Amino acid sequence: MLKLDEVYKRYDDINVLEGISFQADKGEVLSIVGHNGAGKTTLLKIITGIILQNTGKIELNGKLRKKSHLKNISMMLEGNKNFYLELTLYENIEYFYRIKGYKYTNLIKNKIDRYLIIFNLVDHAKKPIYKLSRGMQQKVAVILNFVLPSELILLDEPTLGLDIFSVDEFQALIANAKNDGKTILITSHQLDLLQRLSDRLIILHKGKIVFNNNSEVFLNKYAPSQYRILYNEDIPTKEIEKLDYIQYSYNFGSSNKELIVDENISLIDYLNVLDLTLIKSIEKNIPSLETAYKKFWNEV
Numbered sequence: 001m002l003k004l005d006e007v008y009k010r011y012d013d014i015n016v017l018e019g020i021s022f023q024a025d026k027g028e029v030l031s032i033v034g035h036n037g038a039g040k041t042t043l044l045k046i047i048t049g050i051i052l053q054n055t056g057k058i059e060l061n062g063k064l065r066k067k068s069h070l071k072n073i074s075m076m077l078e079g080n081k082n083f084y085l086e087l088t089l090y091e092n093i094e095y096f097y098r099i100k101g102y103k104y105t106n107l108i109k110n111k112i113d114r115y116l117i118i119f120n121l122v123d124h125a126k127k128p129i130y131k132l133s134r135g136m137q138q139k140v141a142v143i144l145n146f147v148l149p150s151e152l153i154l155l156d157e158p159t160l161g162l163d164i165f166s167v168d169e170f171q172a173l174i175a176n177a178k179n180d181g182k183t184i185l186i187t188s189h190q191l192d193l194l195q196r197l198s199d200r201l202i203i204l205h206k207g208k209i210v211f212n213n214n215s216e217v218f219l220n221k222y223a224p225s226q227y228r229i230l231y232n233e234d235i236p237t238k239e240i241e242k243l244d245y246i247q248y249s250y251n252f253g254s255s256n257k258e259l260i261v262d263e264n265i266s267l268i269d270y271l272n273v274l275d276l277t278l279i280k281s282i283e284k285n286i287p288s289l290e291t292a293y294k295k296f297w298n299e300v
Helices: 040-048 067-072 089-099 106-118 134-147 164-179 191-197 215-222 237-245 267-273 289-299
Strands: 002-011 014-024 029-034 055-060 073-076 152-156 183-187 200-205 208-214 226-231 258-262 279-285
Touching: 002 040, 014 040, 014 208, 029 040, 029 191, 040 073, 040 152, 040 183, 067 073, 073 134, 089 106, 089 134, 106 134, 134 152, 134 164, 164 183, 164 191, 191 215, 191 289, 200 215, 200 289, 208 215, 215 289, 226 267, 237 267
Parallel strands: 029 183, 029 200, 073 152, 152 183
Antiparallel strands: 002 014, 002 055, 200 208, 226 258, 226 279
């Protein structure tokens, strides 16, 4: 379990992080989003000890974070700062295993080989990292972070440069790590990915937390599910008059045949009012995190 209490970070007179407090539990996937420069990467670097906060407490499993705790944290930075470019994939993983004090056994090598097959890197495992493409280097960074037996995994833009098949495999790794009780923090601008992965969402703005709650709570508040009611012909005026009379909310879709209604009112209640003989079909629109995120910023 990770807990931050009133963490501040300043550079000269500029507050990069202000009063950051939150908790991430075992088996939880926590997504951290925000505009460029909001403080996301700085926050992850402070948690892992790469840089130090000015004030505030960081706890791991109920104890103040110490140097001895850092072996249980792995972090994937954006770019090629996750490994030594002159070393091969095998050499990098063995190095980080040993420097953290873990035994590098044949069992670990077998686990690495499985990841190499999953991410289609078998033919590249013995090449120096600098000879690999940007996308392959990103795969190496993913493997490195998930092959280490860390309790806390911090991922900064982890799918940047990955092809769609590798993104699917990445999601499977997240699911497995979550089931193993690992705590996972992810920063990303790929909101569709975060929607599939996240248990909870934190939004940073100018170094401050402006939202911290369950992902479903965020979606329901800023992008509730809607129903798309399609009529056989243009919607008759009498249908609209019925809705206006009982003050049921609605919007028109992309044509005069489409009616969009919120899930805030039961679909059955709408259908009890409307003429079913005029309706061609009804579809439920699944809310997107991107839509909710845009609406959030329009309202704050």
